[in-house]
Amino acid sequence: MTLFYFTATGNSLDIAKRLGAELGAQLRSIPLEGATAEVSDDVIGVIFPVYAANVPAIVTRFLRRVRLNAGYTFAIAAHGGEPGDIGGVLATLAAFDNVYTIETWSNYLPFNPDVQPVAVDVSSDIERIAAAIRLKEIRGFKPGGEPFDPAPWHSQALTYRWRKNCTACGTCMKVCPVANYTISETERDANGIPLFKFADSCEGCMACLQNCPNAALYMPNEPTRYRYRNPNITVDEIIAANNQAR
Numbered sequence: 001m002t003l004f005y006f007t008a009t010g011n012s013l014d015i016a017k018r019l020g021a022e023l024g025a026q027l028r029s030i031p032l033e034g035a036t037a038e039v040s041d042d043v044i045g046v047i048f049p050v051y052a053a054n055v056p057a058i059v060t061r062f063l064r065r066v067r068l069n070a071g072y073t074f075a076i077a078a079h080g081g082e083p084g085d086i087g088g089v090l091a092t093l094a095a096f097d098n099v100y101t102i103e104t105w106s107n108y109l110p111f112n113p114d115v116q117p118v119a120v121d122v123s124s125d126i127e128r129i130a131a132a133i134r135l136k137e138i139r140g141f142k143p144g145g146e147p148f149d150p151a152p153w154h155s156q157a158l159t160y161r162w163r164k165n166c167t168a169c170g171t172c173m174k175v176c177p178v179a180n181y182t183i184s185e186t187e188r189d190a191n192g193i194p195l196f197k198f199a200d201s202c203e204g205c206m207a208c209l210q211n212c213p214n215a216a217l218y219m220p221n222e223p224t225r226y227r228y229r230n231p232n233i234t235v236d237e238i239i240a241a242n243n244q245a246r
């Protein structure tokens with residue numbers, strides 16, 4: 001079994017790891033798949049977060065490009081309570097045998113209340129979905145909606161700002177799944193904050209904002225002072241999953 005995943009704050013990776021341990025699977029991170037065009041295994045799953053009731057652009061591009069050869073294919077959409085018609089959108093991209101959803105803490109910073117995030121216990125979801133996968137349960141979805149392609153938030157990072165407590169550790173750069181950041185090692189602005197340069201390829205995934213160890217990186221008018229990463233996942237695991245500079 002092969003499980004592909006995309007994660008910004010660890011919920012999808014946590015699901016992939018738990019399911020992989022339960023069913024015995026190899027895990028592969030979508031941002032590191034480069035030009036992978038074809039994959040064969042007995043069972044193949046794709047695990048990702050819901051973005052605006054849709055499939056993240058990076059996952060859309062992957063699904064448009066790759067051919068999944070397997071006796072059983074499924075997707076799992078991690079979401080913050082409003083997955084929309086995610087099965088319908090997926091049906092326009094690939095012929096999955098089933099699409100499962102798991103409710104998690106939402107990492108969408110602009111909607112997060114000013115409270116300490118509380119991770120959702122997904123143990124029973126993992127059991128439910130592992131049982132369905134073992135039985136190779138099939139459920140059809142009517143194609144619906146329009147997938148994102150290209151990234152609808154491509155210039156979002158241009159609105160981000162850094163507080164003075166930025167230590168130039170480079171975590172934001174390393175967790176970015178599309179190498180949207182470069183940090184100057186030598187240049188600083190008048191406040192001593194390192195100069196950041198952006199490409200125009202922001203996925204809007206919030207990995208940089210949410211994984212900043214000092215919450216130095218922020219969105220203007222953000223409603224919360226708190227940051228979220230799934231408590232079972234370390235920042236090094238997010239870096240290992242997403243870092244393009246290797």
Ligand SMILES: Cc1cc2nc3c(=O)[nH]c(=O)nc-3n(C[C@H](O)[C@H](O)[C@H](O)COP(=O)(O)O)c2cc1C
Nearest residue numbers: 008009010011012049050052053080081082106107
């Ligand atoms: C840009 C963006 C848009 C989102 N839109 C939705 C949404 O429409 N519905 C929803 O339920 N959750 C939404 N979320 C929340 C994520 O789907 C959810 O927190 C997911 O578990 C994050 O997975 P990850 O930790 O693997 O990155 C959104 C998150 C982001 C960053």
